[in-house]
Amino acid sequence: MSDRPRVYKTEGLVLRRRNLGEADSIFTVFSDREGKFDAIARGVRKARSRMRGHLEPLTRSHLMLARGRTLDVFTQAETINAYRNIREDLERTALALYCAELVDRFTIEHAENPGLYDLLLSVLDALEAGAPPHIVRYFEMQLLSLTGYQLQLDVCASCEARLPEAEALLAPSAGGLVCANCRAASGGGRILNVRAIKVLRFARGAEIEAFASLRVDDDLAHMLRGALSDVLHHIAEAEVRSDRYVDEVARLSRVQTTEAPPTVQ
Amino acid sequence: MAEPTAGTPEPISRLIEAFHRLPGIGPKSAQRLAYHVLRAPEQEAEALANALRDVKQRIKFCSRCCNITESDPCSYCLDVKRDGSVICVVEQALDILALERAGGFRGRYHVLHGVLNPMDGIGPEHLRLRELLQRLQSGEVQEIIMATNPSLEGEATAMYVSRLVPPGVRVTRLARGLPSGADLEYTDDLTLARALEGRQAIEP
Numbered sequence: 062m063s064d065r066p067r068v069y070k071t072e073g074l075v076l077r078r079r080n081l082g083e084a085d086s087i088f089t090v091f092s093d094r095e096g097k098f099d100a101i102a103r104g105v106r107k108a109r110s111r112m113r114g115h116l117e118p119l120t121r122s123h124l125m126l127a128r129g130r131t132l133d134v135f136t137q138a139e140t141i142n143a144y145r146n147i148r149e150d151l152e153r154t155a156l157a158l159y160c161a162e163l164v165d166r167f168t169i170e171h172a173e174n175p176g177l178y179d180l181l182l183s184v185l186d187a188l189e190a191g192a193p194p195h196i197v198r199y200f201e202m203q204l205l206s207l208t209g210y211q212l213q214l215d216v217c218a219s220c221e222a223r224l225p226e227a228e229a230l231l232a233p234s235a236g237g238l239v240c241a242n243c244r245a246a247s248g249g250g251r252i253l254n255v256r257a258i259k260v261l262r263f264a265r266g267a268e269i270e271a272f273a274s275l276r277v278d279d280d281l282a283h284m285l286r287g288a289l290s291d292v293l294h295h296i297a298e299a300e301v302r303s304d305r306y307v308d309e310v311a312r313l314s315r316v317q318t319t320e321a322p323p324t325v326q
Numbered sequence: 327m328a329e330p331t332a333g334t335p336e337p338i339s340r341l342i343e344a345f346h347r348l349p350g351i352g353p354k355s356a357q358r359l360a361y362h363v364l365r366a367p368e369q370e371a372e373a374l375a376n377a378l379r380d381v382k383q384r385i386k387f388c389s390r391c392c393n394i395t396e397s398d399p400c401s402y403c404l405d406v407k408r409d410g411s412v413i414c415v416v417e418q419a420l421d422i423l424a425l426e427r428a429g430g431f432r433g434r435y436h437v438l439h440g441v442l443n444p445m446d447g448i449g450p451e452h453l454r455l456r457e458l459l460q461r462l463q464s465g466e467v468q469e470i471i472m473a474t475n476p477s478l479e480g481e482a483t484a485m486y487v488s489r490l491v492p493p494g495v496r497v498t499r500l501a502r503g504l505p506s507g508a509d510l511e512y513t514d515d516l517t518l519a520r521a522l523e524g525r526q527a528i529e530p
Contacts, residue, residue, distance in 0.1 A: 313489050
């Protein structure tokens with residue numbers, strides 16, 4: 062047995078839930094001090110469970126856990142922030158779930174990453190406060206830096222030549238922008254215009270509020286989303302599942318704003 | 327997979343393997359179940375085999391509400407005393423039983439067979455949404471009650487459906503609040519906030 066205490070406290074954000082047996086669930090939590098971990102909540106699906114609402118996905122909670130043989134067991138949970146505005150908005154729920162899935166994909170269990178935890182909370186806080194969808198690009202850029210995959214945007218990622226102030230190819234397999242000479246050997250990617258490159262560079266160092274207040278039109282948003290999505294897929298070596306859902310929800314809201322204005326009753 | 331022990335007759339190892347595929351059944355339980363069937367009287371084993379076959383052959387989805395049923399349309403859809411202008415949308419067929427037990431609802435149902443769960447790859451295309459939208463075309467339906475669970479996924483599904491519904495159809499959501507026997511002390515903030523918002527006057 063290890064000498065770790067039998068019961069411990071942490072705070073964390075619930076990333077996802079899987080049901081187990083009749084009334085139990087396994088929750089994946091990303092926490093400040095313990096990193097990402099799975100733990101069991103016994104009886105949490107019963108109506109009278111005391112922890113039920115405190116362990117919903119996308120809830121930030123104080124947690125108390127008991128060490129178990131394989132998985133730890135939740136003994137107490139109390140909500141710090143349930144992100145009500147996110148929860149009550151289809152688009153923002155989709156974006157927040159997408160961020161949660163990225164954290165799940167880009168972390169390994171029990172490896173603490175306080176920077177990433179703070180980043181996730183700051184993006185959720187921003188979405189809760191009504192930040193525009195492109196805030197997720199900030200999250201993606203920062204996530205890449207914090208997990209060791211920072212994109213090379215200053216010089217060519219292949220030959221380290223200085224990049225001219227012009228459009229350039231963002232090549233996922235090269236890990237950044239590549240110059241015109243290296244383009245053919247870079248394994249493909251997306252061409253980014255000067256404005257898109259500037260936004261990505263800005264996302265590396267800017268404060269989240271500054272990034273949120275950037276004006277990003279639809280074309281630019283689309284270009285950035287596609288380019289970063291390619292990079293993330295390449296690194297995760299798998300499809301980010303909620304990616305398609307984000308698109309689907311965005312499409313739905315576009316249809317509604319342009320075609321059929323819903324009648325208010 | 328349960329490793330067939332050398333010397334186990336083939337029909338038994340096949341049965342063990344079949345049981346092992348069921349959720350929550352480990353290799354040992356699978357063996358115990360298989361040997362139980364082996365020792366059980368012939369009629370009992372036959373009844374199990376028949377039940378298994380019938381559930382796959384005779385149960386189908388109702389072409390209107392997607393409920394699981396033996397006869398299509400299902401009994402709820404055929405019941406003329408039910409109000410066709412209100413549809414209660416649920417996640418799974420079992421939820422209909424819960425609502426019927428509670429009584430008080432005399433409209434019709436629609437079963438989605440799931441909820442949106444983007445992180446597990448369950449998108450709108452996996453739900454019985456097209457069937458629901460088709461039912462709205464006749465103009466008979468005036469209200470849709472979203473009775474998905476009050477979880478993140480259930481709420482997202484309710485919001486998603488409300489976006490698809492044509493104008494003129496009212497979309498409502500089950501009230502949220504405290505379950506009977508709850509403890510205020512342990513209730514989450516969101517539930518408590520909604521319970522406060524949905525408070526009702528006590529009629530003397």
